Amino acid sequence: MTTAPPAISALGLRKSYGGKTVLDGIDLRVPQGTVFALLGPNGAGKTTTVQILSTLIPADGGQAQVAGHQLAGGTGDLDPVRRAIGVTGQFSAVDNLLTGEENLLLMADLHHLGRRAGRSRAASLLRTFELEDAAHTVAAEYSGGMRRRLDLAMTLVGRPRIIFLDEPTTGLDPRSRRTMWELIRGLVTGDGVTVFLTTQYLEEADRLADRIAVLDGGRIVAEGTPEELKRRIPGGHVRLGFADGHRLAAAAAALGVPGPRDDSLSLRVPSDGSIPALRALLDRLDDAAVEAERLTVHTPDLDDVFLTLTGAGRSRTGEVPR
Template identity: 70%
Template sequence: MTELAISATGLRKSYGDKTVLDGVDIAVPQGTVFALLGPNGAGKTTAVKILSTLISADDGQARIAGHQLGAGAAESQAVRRAIGVTGQFSAVDGLITGEENMLLMADLHHLSKREGREVAAELLARFDLTEAASKPASTYSGGMKRRLDIAMTLVGSPRIIFLDEPTTGLDPRSRHNMWQIIRELVADGVTVFLTTQYLEEADELADNIAVLNGGRIVAEGSAAELKRLVPGGHVRLRFTDPASYQSAVSLFEEASRDDDSLTLRIPSDGGQRQLRAFLDQLDTAAIEAEELTVHTPDLDDVFFALTEHGEPEHVSP
């Protein structure tokens, strides 16, 4: 089995009489993207702060890169050496240049001046910031600042990166550029813990997604698995031959029909086994459809359904 980069059980955190995290369990295999979704105030940032040693949990246990949180200063330092954190708001200093921001991080990681310059130059080139390196960071666009922010996070070569809403405020092109950067990091073996309010982002990037609501994980699984939790999935069959259409109507009595367009909508969870069963039924009855399409609810549907009702669900791959 793949070793876990991040594991947590029973994490709890309260501020006064407000419970922010209420027994949260998290497991993130190495070299994967884990996305934590939830409405504003759900506790996503609190979870990141706990797992990145910025604050302590009231209860629960967590291991990061094999080190136990809360087990003493040495373990906490080992966790910090293994991780990088990029928050919702850029840590870039706008008063100095991009290169100076990078060299500052190199100093904080106790790199020699030579090594610091080499690492800074390599990362600036990797993030397409070489031409802007000598300009004040205050002149950078939002996308450039976020790229610089992540480049600064990578100075210490972390194997686990926490990205807390990294594309907030970015235009669509910059967001897609950031997605490509995240994919490249994971291809290099980095583990990414991502919080986001952009459901498309989680759908595009995450190997596993957890939905946090009311301080609890209310659902977890791959994007495809989560989409099957809510109703509305169906297979759509379109016919050009009226006789074939009528035969299909008789075969699939549970289907919704549109006689004008010769289409049927058959309730389905979108799974491979069920789709194969539909095709076998059509073949056995010698019915040929002009077009077959599978429609599943998107993550928007899942998010709204789960955060409105908040009934705990767990999906196993």
């Protein structure tokens, strides 16, 4: 079976500013039709990576391909990439003096859509992003969530196959953020779009991303699915509950773990939470003829992963520094 080429790939990507290395030879591979999240502390190089891959700035070294096209110097070389991608940056590209519909029609003109095709595309996006009622309202009167939805809709006017989202929900309230998550995930599952996401919200990466790379000091320090990354961090365990003290004591002896220090009738057993580990644990209980009433798996979350891999702190709002 032929494997589809990646939507985005990079090998040894490097970038420096004024003698300071921002990207120190990073490798990336983003499969088509997935959400790939890039996490990292302030100054790690996330935005620089997006700027290089979206053709906004050149790399100093390394190789990269986007949508099957090699990134190289010269406007002519970059045109095929630019036709295949869309970019939603940290700051809105919405024109406050135009209505929502006018902003979309302006983008349609920039993409050289005909008048009828442009109006049809604008109407479709207004419906998709639930902005029909505000179509003829100037964007200056939009809420933060509405402006961000319009910004993403404008990115989609040209039907890009790959979308770069640089911290797309920063500053949004929880309800607006979840609405954006649904829209982003729908682009992938419904339209097969590839999304390259940077975010300062760990929950966002956990909810959206098929794969996550952690960038620190200009290098990729870890990559994998959210669950794979969580299993790399110590502290995972299984908590088993029992009907009485006799079963509890028998389970503790069979599993070689100390009994609880309280009257909870539960045991904490170190485990990575994987299926093989759970199967082995239950087999040991079966061999000892002990039955557990409850089993819950506790794994480190992405907060633990981020702090362990980067040593970076978080603000009290739960945000990761850019």
